[in-house]
Amino acid sequence: MPKILIVGGGYAGFYTAWKLEKWLRRGEAEVTIVDPLPYMTYQPFLPEVAAGSIEPRHAVVAQRRHLKKTNVVTAKVTRIDHASKVATITPEVGEPWEFDYDVVVVTGGAVSRTFPIPGVAENAIGLKSIEEAVAIRDRVLHNFDKAAALPAGPERQRLLTFTVVGGGFAGIEVFAELRSFASALLEYYPQISFEETHFHLIEAMGRIMPEVSLPTSHWVIKHLAQRGAEVHLDTQLTSAVDGKIELSTGESFESDLIVWTAGVMANPGIVRTSDLPVEERGRIKTRADLRVGDDETIVADAWAAGDISAVPDLTGGGVGGYCVPNAQHAVRQGKLLAKNIVAVLRGEDPKQYIHKNLGAVAGLGIGQGVFQSKGLAIKGLLAWFAHRGYHGLAMPSWERKFRVFTGWWNNFWLGRDIVELAAVQTPRAGFEAFASRPKPPVVEAAAPAEPAKAEKPAKAAKEPVAAK
Incomplete structure (x- = not known):
């Protein structure tokens, strides 16, 4: 059975796995998703979470609850060697291990892009x-x-x-x-x-x-x-x-x-540790059909979507000719990516991603x-x-x-x-402040040695008094 590895559980990764569960036939492929977090974050809700309008747990989606046919691994992918089709998975606790796959889907998202401004x-x-x-x-x-x-x-x-x-x-x-x-x-x-x-x-x-x-x-x-x-x-x-x-x-x-x-930038922890082609802005080169590569070449069995990928915007509305990194594209790319993977597994041609921004x-x-x-x-x-x-x-x-x-x-x-x-950032502070601790063992001091008695000087013999 082909093994499909999805690297990243954000919008694109979650929707790819979710739709693969729907469209794959029983026994057609085995899907594994790896992400350091056990949930997908719906980022458009983050401003409302910050303002107290949405309960934080309601703005995330538990992967294990909704991906019931997918192997969910809470860890980091620290190396992708696509030439050998091997990925290195590093959990938070324990030793890294190598995972052999047949198809890799890179949807590692983006991180905040900063500049060297003091402070x-x-x-x-x-x-x-x-x-x-x-x-x-x-x-x-x-x-x-x-x-x-x-x-x-x-x-x-x-x-x-x-x-x-x-x-x-x-x-x-x-x-x-x-x-x-x-x-x-x-x-x-x-x-x-x-x-x-x-x-x-x-x-x-x-x-x-x-x-x-x-x-x-x-x-x-x-x-x-x-x-x-x-x-x-x-x-x-x-x-x-x-x-x-x-x-x-x-x-x-x-x-x-x-x-x-x-601003944001493609996740460097994934991009810089793989042998997949990268364009000048640090994103994985991706074709319009979401396969890794460009117009001239295709990297077989490698797919990418979301903020980590440079997907051509065929509508002409993207920045620099590429889809802008936002949730609107990532969700739709994830859905199409699942369809395209299933199509290729069945010997059919993948479709190109075309989405015109409606507003x-x-x-x-x-x-x-x-x-x-x-x-x-x-x-x-x-x-x-x-x-x-x-x-x-x-x-x-x-x-x-x-x-x-x-x-x-x-x-x-x-x-x-x-x-x-x-205070949830330091939940043990109150407990530690008042927790009883074992008293340090008392080291019994050695009994002081008795001081040596000074010898009394011998009495001098009385000399006989000379007769006058």
Whole structure:
């Protein structure tokens, strides 16, 4: 039976395995998926998770629950030797082992792309994982708790200043969601005024959200300004050492939370440890039919999809002629990839990936959103409903859809949960602080030796007194 190895359990990898389970006949192939995380993260929900609008566990999909016919391995693929069709799998605990496969599917996704700006690596946080979104939410709540107990001054201002770097869809959404979240928190913190909360978005280009029209992006900036959030265009971050933000415009301020959303890059842990061809931007060379290779060559039995691949955009709408790295493409590529693998196994020809972007939708906080489809732009409440409806229905499996919609319904009546669990990062701290510990063994001191008695000097013999 052919062995199919899927490297990466994100959108493309999860959907490839999910659809292979549906379309493969019994005994036609054996599918194994390897990913260091046991779940797929629905990344468009990360801004809402960061703002407390979605329960974190509802924004992820458990692989073992929904991939019932697939071998799920929670580990890293640290080497792909396609010439020998062998992959090295390294678990978190235990020794690495080699896995022989017949077909490899590389869907390892992307990671945050940063630049060597002083202080960013030490102080910023990305928005590519559910853990990062939860940490952002807890930091905002924790900062409000600390600031409420402080008098007005530099430290209080620093705690209530939040910065997002990057004006793409992810950056704008988390920026707007956090602004909405902070405004809602003021009801519970009467010690803090609206004017004390500061939000800065830094974008190196002259516009935000390139997926929408220029007038729509201008509306978003104006709308955010009305809500007390400042967007810095044509501005670069030059330093973030110790949380002090320094901009190319000369402006500087201190910020306790810095969220980095300025771009992604193909997962280097997979790309740099394989013998598959890579293009100049570090992505795996991929044909329009999702086989690895280019127009002239095909790497047999190797497929790729999602953010880690350079898939030609046959509609002509991609950046540089390739599909942009987003969930819209990754999900559809994963579905087609499964069909193409089955087709090739049965001696049929694979189909090319063609998807014309139908529009873009973004949430800007509770009750606010923006939708763009060609020349049609919808703003405000209706766009917000479109955003939630689209992404709620796009969430894989009815079980997950139900959890998301139920959470939104509960929040409508009960409001957002504002409990922060920052201490979960160090769950044993309280236990360790008061845990009884064995007393160190008492080393009995040796009995002191008795001091030697000094010998009394012998009495001198009395000399006879001489007779006078």
